[in-house]
Amino acid sequence: MKLRDIFTTALANTMRTKLRTFLTVIAVVIGAFTLTMTSGIGAGINKYIDAQVDAMGDTNQVSVMPAQTMDANVGLTAGEPQEYDPDAQGTVSDFGIPSMDEEDIEEIEQIENIEFVDPVIxxxxxxxxxxxxxxxxxxxxxxxxxxxxxxxxxxxxxxxxxxxxxxxxxxxxxxxxxxxxxxxxxxxxxxxxxxxxxxxxxxxxxxxxxxxxxxxxxxxxxxxxxxxxxxxxxxxxxxxxxxxxxxxxFTYIQAMATVHDLATNEAQIKADLEEIDMVGQTVEDQMGFIGGIIDAITWVFNGFALIALLAASFGIVNTLLISVQERTRQIGLYKALGMTSGKVFTLFSTEAIVIGLLGSVIGIGLGSVVGVVGNALLINGPLDSVPGLTLYAIEPLALLVIALVIIGIAFLAGTLPARRAATKDPIEALRYD
Incomplete structure (x- = not known):
């Protein structure tokens, strides 16, 4: 039996029990749909964040704050008490946050490759x-x-x-x-x-x-x-x-420094700021933090989708085990006619792959349609006041990875019943009633 024959036979066998196959495929569809939606939403929002960064007229800016400001923000949640250091406090704003004065602004202006400093007032x-x-x-x-x-x-x-x-x-x-x-x-x-x-x-x-x-x-x-x-x-x-x-x-909590060729001088600027007890953050640093949160949330939802796929894999195991049981005599006949155990294993593994393929195609297709339509309805409806917003984006490579992951899980789920079919004794299988 050639590979093509194995695939067509596996597809035909899968369609023999339509209701059982349908219920198993639906479980795979749910996982594929969820993975497609979460990855698409993550890609869409990150695409919007990147577009906002690219659209900024002057991306050669660095946000400058006193180093103590960052420490103070951490200190709000840190459990370890910090020893009082009168020399490290600096100027304090009306909000109790370390701030900068005119001398600090002038010191920042003296740093090489900083062209202009705009204090945030x-x-x-x-x-x-x-x-x-x-x-x-x-x-x-x-x-x-x-x-x-x-x-x-x-x-x-x-x-x-x-x-x-x-x-x-x-x-x-x-x-x-x-x-x-x-x-x-x-x-x-x-x-x-x-x-x-x-x-x-x-x-x-x-x-x-x-x-x-x-x-x-x-x-x-x-x-x-x-x-x-x-x-x-x-x-x-x-x-x-x-x-x-x-x-x-005046006292300033923050200042925006315009840097000559930030892409080249970013490391030098940040190092020079550290020497005067300041911290510098680029727009990419700040937006990257938002993107990191979005990615973390996406991975959490992807985890739920993988749990759904894990549950679906048990359905695949159950479906194929029942199929092996029902087709015991057929397996014995295949072996009596010369089919090797390896090809029997391949036949049943292919049936698992077919289930995974059907579930991934339907789930990814459904998720893509819902994502694109939902994105259009939202950005042209309740969210039309946010220009350039993208809530969902299709990334072909990501969809391909999702399909391969689902097919891989289906194949692994099918190995147990496939192995059971491959190890059956042909004589005993032919006697099975």
Whole structure:
């Protein structure tokens, strides 16, 4: 019996007991479907994260924080008490977190290959007045560094000049300028707005600013509120930190450093920052953390799918053991006609492979269809406010691996009944009734 004959015979034998085969295949389908969905969701979200990183206008930025900040965050959950070191505390912000002052910013600026340092400043805007005189509250203003971390529906990021008072608004703010369609976002560019901020004594001061860009929301949360430029942020911060004509020195929890050729100088920058008790993280580092969480969740769900496949493998064993029992005389006849034990083993193993193949094809196909359709319905429905979002992506190599894993599990499950069939004595098998 040739290999082709073995396969066609195995397929015919599998179809003999349709209900039994159907129930066994369904169990395999469930595992294949779950694996396809979880791997596709993981691939889709990671694809979206990668797209957000690639879409950033300036990926040569490093987020800089005091090293003690990282230690403090770890310390919130660490069980070991740390000995007090007065020299290691540094400046502390109003939130009790180690922060940086102007001297620290200047020290960062002196590091080789750092071109510009933008301190992250929390500013409080009382209201924003549009050209028609309507005033809108600004619950929280974005950081100047976020201007290089968003995609733009119109315009672009503002200048880093200290005397450039510029503003990027989110797409959700277009209605405040009587623009109902994002396609007309260009109409808001170069419009003048008035920013009003209060000092520590409650006195209001105004600043005129120019709208230079319209930002779309990102997975990081950037682009959800108006983003003032570096110069505008500094001006608002000076107002917020002034009392009786005296400006209180700024402290910063974080700063964004623009690096010349980050791909080449990343290791050197991080090492130099460590020497001054600072920690540097690139956008890829931060996004990689999110991707790591997504991958971990995906593997957990993949584990459940593998458990389902393990349960399905017992169904394959049971189905083939019953088949061996029912076809004992047939096995004896095969052997009496000269079929070797190896070919008998191959015949029943192939039946297990056929079950695995059917289950994987149906499960992967069903999972792919549900994933693609579900992704389209969600991103064009409840999640249409998140541009570029991908919840499911098909990766042919991953689907091939899933199919091979399922077929491999089916083959292993079929080895026990196949071995039992191969070791049957032909004379005893022919006598079986």
């Amino acid at each position: 929390f500013v409080d805007i009382e209201y924003l007045e549009t050209p028609d005189g309507t005033r809108y509250t600004v619950p929280s203003a974005g950081f100047a560094s976020e201007q290089s971390m968003v995609e733009y529906a119109a315009g672009g990021p503002g200048s880093n000049a200290e005397d450039a008072y510029e503003l990027v608004i989110p797409t959700s703010w277009l209605s405040a300028f009587d623009i109902d369609d994002v396609a007309n976002a260009d109409d808001v560019i170069d419009q003048e707005v008035i920013i009003t901020a209060q000092d520590l004594e409650g006195n209001a001061e105004t600043i005129e600013a120019t709208v230079v860009g319209v930002a779309e929301e990102t997975i990081t949360g950037a682009g959800t509120s108006p983003i003032p430029s570096f110069g505008l942020t500094q001006q608002i911060a000076e107002i917020n930190n002034t009392a009786g004509g005296t400006t209180i020195p």
